[in-house]
Amino acid sequence: MKKLINDPRDVVRESLAGLAAAHPEILRVCFDPVYVIRADAPIAGKVGIVSGGGSGHEPMHGGFVGKGMLDAACPGEVFTSPTPDQIEAATCAVDGGAGVLHIIKNYTGDIMNFEMAAELCQARGVAVQAVIVNDDVAVEDSLYTAGRRGVGTTVLAEKICGAAAGRGYDLGRVAELGRKVNRNGRSMGLALSPCTVPAAGKPGFVLAADEIEMGVGIHGEPGRERMSLKTARDLTAQMAEAVLADLPFQGGDRVVTMVNGMGATPLMELYLVHHELEQILQARRITIAHRLVGNYITSLEMAGCSITLLKADDEFLSLWGDPVLTPGLRWGI
Amino acid sequence: MKKLINDPRDVVRESLAGLAAAHPEILRVCFDPVYVIRADAPIAGKVGIVSGGGSGHEPMHGGFVGKGMLDAACPGEVFTSPTPDQIEAATCAVDGGAGVLHIIKNYTGDIMNFEMAAELCQARGVAVQAVIVNDDVAVEDSLYTAGRRGVGTTVLAEKICGAAAGRGYDLGRVAELGRKVNRNGRSMGLALSPCTVPAAGKPGFVLAADEIEMGVGIHGEPGRERMSLKTARDLTAQMAEAVLADLPFQGGDRVVTMVNGMGATPLMELYLVHHELEQILQARRITIAHRLVGNYITSLEMAGCSITLLKADDEFLSLWGDPVLTPGLRWGI
Amino acid sequence: MTVSTADVLRWLTALQRVYAENRELLTDLDRAIGDADHGTNMDRGFTAVQAELSAHPPADLRSIFQTVATVLIRTVGGAAGPLYGTFFLRVATACAGKSELAAADLVALFQAGNEGVQQRGKALPGDKTMVDALLPAVDAMRNAFERGNSLAEILERGAAAAEAGMLATVPMQARKGRASYLGARSIGHQDPGATSSYLLLKTALDSWRS
């Protein structure tokens, strides 16, 4: 394992210390329990937005804390859900009296830890609602699974709900908005190479020299199939087809797109994939209203990318344009 | 070679098409010859800032085109200097009558191609001055080499000169400012893994499982030594010592720092390195006025990082704060 | 024979050692059908439990298990944290007022723990989870108790049933947790959580048999 780290057990805390040091004007980090919080929290009268999950997906979630997005983020150990005490402390710290929205990716561990935390917060009189993101089309949903995984749409939901809270939406409305984002967002990813959890020391899976994992999860979970490497054109088409067919997206739709890097894929390749995606959408008369290209929801040093499409209405687009000031996403300020 | 590309010969153009598609409000891309240009260029009466170099270092340089930074960037093939015709076309296209500054990294190929272009531009009546960046302390300068390589300080010079041009500095003053930035900036990097030029298909060098290249160049050029992997603390200290001793930086200095990822290193590790760097500088009573942590000047999918320190005066700091709107660096707008 | 507060503390100390020793094993099992962290999670949790117990030794059985529960919930994370946390919360409640545990108490205690896990995780037998080790163990212990077996025998039956249940997860297709994302690809692998649950009972047996 080749990483720029000290003791693997200290990775999360030392990295968070660096995040805090790098962005003092935007956020603070509390260490006991661990959470990242807006420098100016709580904002009286504003609904608080809290997310969290395992670490190793940076900039998500800590890098999305700041004006116009998250009020706090709860980072767990690498690829491990945060714990109820973190979530409880963060939730109570950002409550400005209007209640707090939890944005949760659909993983059993995340759900159960946020559930326990919500019970504790409600016991303390803090109103909490939850939005569960489950947008990964790679895994078929069914009564016999924990359901679809939450991936890229989480980033868009955090931006849009953050803007809505900033505009004064009440808790019920922000939660409903978040669920609407989730209903209209779909994602699919692929891996060219695996990643290694520092504490584990070995790659989570192994790929042959010409093999990729189509539909990979952000923790390296297997997806739809192991297949041989193809051109960016073919791979982008395959991801896009899966995403487009699922909602389905149709001609005339306006969308927000995200071409997301898994961590080790150069920006040069992500722009190339975005170029392929734009051509696919143009051919279907789907209009791209806004686009993100870069590393937003990563898997440590995994090579690969994911595509997220959000079918946008006027409310989404208007909220998307609101100023946002976080380490990972910034405009208008 | 595992990359998200089509034909290796098309990587640069297809990636630039994606850059243009992703940021229509900021920039345009011309393809014959190839250059990236500000959407609103030329700006009458403003000194134009043009940079360029081999591709594969994204976001540099194309991702730094936009308001407050570069007016144009000339991307060569991967790791290969751009050609005089590109540079000539870009220079003439951004000339607003106040002349154009070329910001050049000190590589024989870049220097010679920019030189030839400058001759052509001057023949067409466009005033051109050049700033050569040679900030890499890994390679000892001497009469018997092509001199030090240009690396991280280039990013800071492009931001600061871009801001100065926006404020109306004339060509001579912007050029002098750029040289002052170069005189006060120092960098050093390391690689945990090599990178593969698409057209070459094989890694530029090979590292054993526990080996790193200390002082690596942004094209994978060897540095000071092959050594075994150490903790982030030790490696950061070694890079920082080399950088600090070279200027030298002293107690009481104010600095702008950049902890830069080589492409495949997770943000989590970069923040961890930044945390180590802040402690080293604090111990020496060196004040960090501004900081960048992320991928700014990369080497394809190389794993590793570099540290850049700029000794800052009031002029630098004031210009640093000016609004900038580019795909790779953005604030205040 | 009964289980004393000292016995319980020996069990918890042993658990730290056992999960440290089986850290790689559990993580490798989780690598096959999960995200390669179950061993790390359990090791981190029970190490923290020991630290807390020696820093602030609780007065009675109930508060010992209360401490175990809150420390696990705070330090384990993932799915296992809330599940084992809930397990020990229920165990603590089941110990209310007791200073030592007789056979009947032990059976009731493990039963309460498993019920907590099932309520928190909504898993049924056959879903390829820790429940597939815990539930058979509880049933076996109850039968043994009703047949009037000794405490040692009860624990032996429990551990044996947990081991059988753990092995029975191999051919199962996961319907809960991360492994369920693999669908049919989860078949043929032993469930990490069922394995850590077996270790929980096996270690109780080893600590209390004598």
Place this chain on the structure above:
Amino acid sequence: MTVSTADVLRWLTALQRVYAENRELLTDLDRAIGDADHGTNMDRGFTAVQAELSAHPPADLRSIFQTVATVLIRTVGGAAGPLYGTFFLRVATACAGKSELAAADLVALFQAGNEGVQQRGKALPGDKTMVDALLPAVDAMRNAFERGNSLAEILERGAAAAEAGMLATVPMQARKGRASYLGARSIGHQDPGATSSYLLLKTALDSWRS
């Protein structure tokens, strides 16, 4: 015997093939002490030269070399682009008004080309660059010419000297270009540019010997 416009075009056609065939070799040499692109650069450049020459066949020798120069400058990039570009710019000037090249012209022409390279790159013999192949070749050709040798013999001497010069770069420490960053670590490797320069002369010999 003289070199005609047709001979020159055959030389350039052969150069495309030669640099395509030696693409890997040149890139591997550049991988050792540079950035692994010299072969790709030369291949790209001379492929573009062929495309341009067949698209717009120039009228005379001078404009042929003028085309070669501008296409190389436009397509090769790196250090080699301006250097070989300048080489052919000077060659073009040296051909001004000529419709075929006699022995004296050939010597003058390669000499002019090498002077261009040295002016553009400021390299001296021993710096481990293309100059270490070109300069000895030019000297050898001049001597052979002064000794009254045939054009074929002159080319043979030139190619032989270029090859010797290329091999002589192995023990040199680079003082110019990317390789100079390696300091002593550049010793023991053959210079890619000297190699492509040797191929330039070797191919002229092969194309014109007959």
